[in-house]
Amino acid sequence: MSKLESTLAPFTPSGSTAVPATPLPARWNAQLGLTVSAAVLTTALTIVSFWLSFEALHDLATDHRLQGERAWAWPATVDAFIAIGEVLILRASLMHRVDWWAIVLTAAGSLGSIALNVAGVGVSDDPLDYVVAAVPPVAALLAFGVLMRQVHEFLLSRQRVLTAPPVPSVAPVTPSMEAEEPEEIPEPEEPAHSPVDEPAVTEEPEPVSTEEEPQEPLTQRDQMDTIVRALYDELGQQRPGTRHIRQALADAGLPHSDGTCREARKRVETAEPHLRDLPEAIAA
Incomplete structure (x- = not known):
């Protein structure tokens, strides 16, 4: 079998072409691998950033009369607003609208986390101490936003697949010959009749009423x-x-x-x- 014949689809008895099963293209496999890798790395970065921010806020809480479980639970009152706001922003984006409450929650959690992480350093002569303290909350905000962006694209692609119209596997059969028009049946001829003299009909004139129409009184x-x-x-x-x-x-x-x-x-x-x-x- 030649190369040209191998690329042609076989014809079915009904005259339509059957859809052959083709393997997944290599480019699609590469895109899938890159997408999965980005999702895994983003998830890992998000976890590490939130853990570092929690650790810094835990130390701040310990220095201000919170111990044990309460010291570990207190950072959630700040960093959790970032996660809640990002999820609500994702929900609003899927609904094609803007949720200002979600934006406010995300901004409040991010700014509060950055400010508290920097404040936990105290007085320092080295500016890098403040930079190191501010990096985890900023990274947590950006990493979680990127993760929500990937989830958004995945949900949209799934929605397009579910709402796309089905592709017919059999080509529609179009008639090659026009429908024949029915033959006209000649009507039988009427027998000839001798003309019959009909009386002429004259129209009678309509009676003219002699009564004058009443006139309206003058103003x-x-x-x-x-x-x-x-x-x-x-x-x-x-x-x-x-x-x-x-x-x-x-x-x-x-x-x-x-x-x-x-x-x-x-x-x-x-x-x-x-x-x-x-x-x-x-x-x-």
């Missing part, structure tokens, strides 16, 4: 404008004065104040501007 304002407009004709194409309008409106039982008379004449002349040019009628 008071329209009545006033109608009366004022009629005065121009009654006075022989002269412009009525306020007295003429007031008398006409009073006879009709409508409001007839001076302001009302002037407003009514203004509305009429606005509608017919040529009425303004007529001569003023002299009041009798």
